[in-house]
Amino acid sequence: MTLPVVLVGVVLVAMSISGTAVALPSIGRELDASGSPLNWVVAGYNLAFAAMTLIAGSTADRIGRRRVFIVAALVFAAGFLATALSPAILVTDIARIVSGAGGAGIMAAGGAILASSYDGAARNRAFALMGTMAGIGIAVGPTLSGLLIVATGWRGSFAVFTIIGLLVALGATRARESRASDGGPVDWAGAALFVVALALLMFALLEAPTLGWTHPVILITGIAGLVALVIFGFVQRRSPAPVLA
Known part of the structure; x- marks a missing residue:
């Protein structure tokens, strides 16, 4: 199956x-x-x-x-x-x-x-x-x-x-279960940062044509998304089990 x-x-x-x-x-x-x-x-x-x-x-x-x-x-x-x-x-x-x-x-x-x-x-x-x-x-x-x-x-x-x-x-339910033998703990901090960064950046890109690229909401979400993405990079470099290995 x-x-x-x-x-x-x-x-x-x-x-x-x-x-x-x-x-x-x-x-x-x-x-x-x-x-x-x-x-x-x-x-x-x-x-x-x-x-x-x-x-x-x-x-x-x-x-x-x-x-x-x-x-x-x-x-x-x-x-x-x-x-x-x-x-x-x-x-x-x-x-x-x-x-x-x-x-x-x-x-x-x-x-x-x-x-x-x-x-x-x-x-x-x-x-x-x-x-x-x-x-x-x-x-x-x-x-x-x-x-x-x-x-x-x-x-x-x-x-x-x-x-x-x-x-x-x-x-x-008929499939065989499997997992990585050396996966380590789930990188919850990295996962949350990645989702937040991508969500903010995509929101800014999708709403910019409607609100305008200089609209405060677009500028704030875009900058916040970039900051979250940079923090995500730092977290991944220091995580024992990074979500982006």
Whole structure:
């Protein structure tokens, strides 16, 4: 079950990256949202995915790859369920951030599971399949998401992703647990600094076209993000088990 479950998880995450934009017009009409709040339905997911991928991979090596994969799939499904039931755009944005964090865990821990489950040529084939399925998910995401929205509405399409995410979590319970033998403790300080730095920098970049590059909020968040990134570098150089090894 290991390879099929990981590949389904990869396709699901990839589709949710490229396909959500198709639902934005429907979400905007029903929740009376537009502009920046509506854009964060996509941006929030991408931000959380980018910020948490490194953290999820490092954590999986230390506390267990299967464990992180299962928890990530459940978080991913919970975020999609909250999106499907969302009464307001703010709730939708928060739910999408949750889904993005879960998606990062599926991708990072899924790759680690394959690396620990296969050797030699079999491992090369497994990773080739993983990359192929990720590409397919990105390519067909908008089309399949559009068909789901037509058939079930935008809320129904997110509910479908919820169900598949739960099935992925269930299937992952059959995978073999593994972890790095010399992983050391989790670098919580480095993890927190990385997430904060990336979140601040991406917020500044995403909101600058709307607010203006010289707006105080953009300047403050941008500078704070750079400072956090510099501190993150110092912390990593002194950590016994850095999150960015």
